[in-house]
Amino acid sequence: MTELNTVDLLILGAGWTSTFLIPLCLTRNVSYAATSRPSHPLPNTIPFEFDENETESNPAQFRxxxxxxxxxxxxxxxxxxASERLVRLYQQTHQGAVASFIQLGSSGIWDGGPTLQNKTGVWLDRHSQFDTTNARANAEEELLALSPSTPTTVLNLCGLWGGQRSVKHYVGRVAPTKEALKNKTSLHMIHGEDVSRAILAVHANFNRATGERWLLTDSRVYDWWDLASAWGDEHTTSKSQAASPYHEEHSPRKEGKGPQPRWVRELMNEEGIRGLPRTVEQLGRASDSRDFWNTFELEPVVGRLE
Structure with a gap:
């Protein structure tokens, strides 16, 4: 953590994202500071915990x-x-500093909304109508309303992976039964490295982001059936296979992948799906994140799930 009076980037909440973001800051010589909860302090962080339900302003920890x-x-x-209060308390305790604010959000604000019933069809993008009953989305709108006097923006992230987060680990949980797998359609993901690159791109070009909500994916639409067929449930490898005396390089491909590949084959026959991955029309939902990557002249560098 940088010990300067003023830093380029202040990370409120050093969690999973910071494990990718901090190394990138160091590589690019972006000065930073980060916070963590006093109850679970992390090394080289400032104790800070924002109580969104606090009724009275308490600027002490902001100082x-x-x-x-x-x-x-x-x-x-x-x-x-709460969003307005956080910004106001920070500004009150840092007179003379001109800060811009990025809120990390979730693409889940579009789940269950009217997008699939409107004229855009199966595709949604950052301009699509989100669920207006979603409290998180409304708090983000509150933050965006502070622009342009206070530059703010929201990055709505799809599924996150990287490091200890491997999508392979979730097949058994997502599809424990054939019926559960039948109902699984599209999946959108983004790697922690690309999330970090996006954050620093906004930081360096905030004038392009002010007042805007962005949708971030790795530009791919994945099919859960395709993934389940290829991976299966990695936790079902048989003991006999695990104890094989043969070197894996010279052994046949392991078959202990659970029932998911068989379920996919059966579902393809039942639903008349001739090949994987299914088309976007068959999946029924897809996210278009081109606006962000085009605006900031970037491309995702990590794709192809592991």
Whole structure:
């Protein structure tokens, strides 16, 4: 963590994202500071915990934070008025500092919304109507409403993977039965490295982001049937296979992948699916994140799930 009075980036909530973001900051010489909860302090972080339900303003812990050009809020905010209060308390305790604010959100705000019933068809993008009953989405709108006087933006992230998060680990949980697998359609993901690159791109070009909500994916639409067929449930490898005396390089491909590949084959026959992955029309839902990558002239560098 940088010990300067003013840093380029202040990370409010050093969690999973910071394990990718901090190394990238170091590589690019972006000065930073990060916070963690006093109850679970992390090394080289500032103790800070924002209570979104607090009814009275308490600027004390905000004074411990350094001035920053960009403040990244990694934790969700749902309470009405909390987003505005966080920004106001930071500004009050850092007179003279001009900070921009990035809120990390979730693409889940579009789940269950009217998008699939409107004229856009199966595709949604950052301009698609989100679920207006979603408290997190409404708190993000509150933050965006502070622009342009206070530059703010929201990055709605799809599924996150990288490091210890491997999508392979979730097949057995997502599809424990054939019926559960039958109902699984599309999947959208983004690697922690690309999330970090996106954050620093916004930080460096905030004028392009002010007042805008963005949808971030790795530009791919994955099919759960395709993944389940290829991977199966990695936790079902038989003991006999695990104890094989033969070197894996010279052994036949392991077959202990659970029932998911068989279920996929059966479902393909039942649903008349001739090949995988299924088309977007067959999946019924797809996310278009081109606006972000085009605006900031970037491409995702990590694709093809592992």
């Amino acid at each position: 411990l934070l350094p001035a920053a050009h960009t403040v990244l809020i990694t934790f969700p905010i749902r309470a009405k008025g």
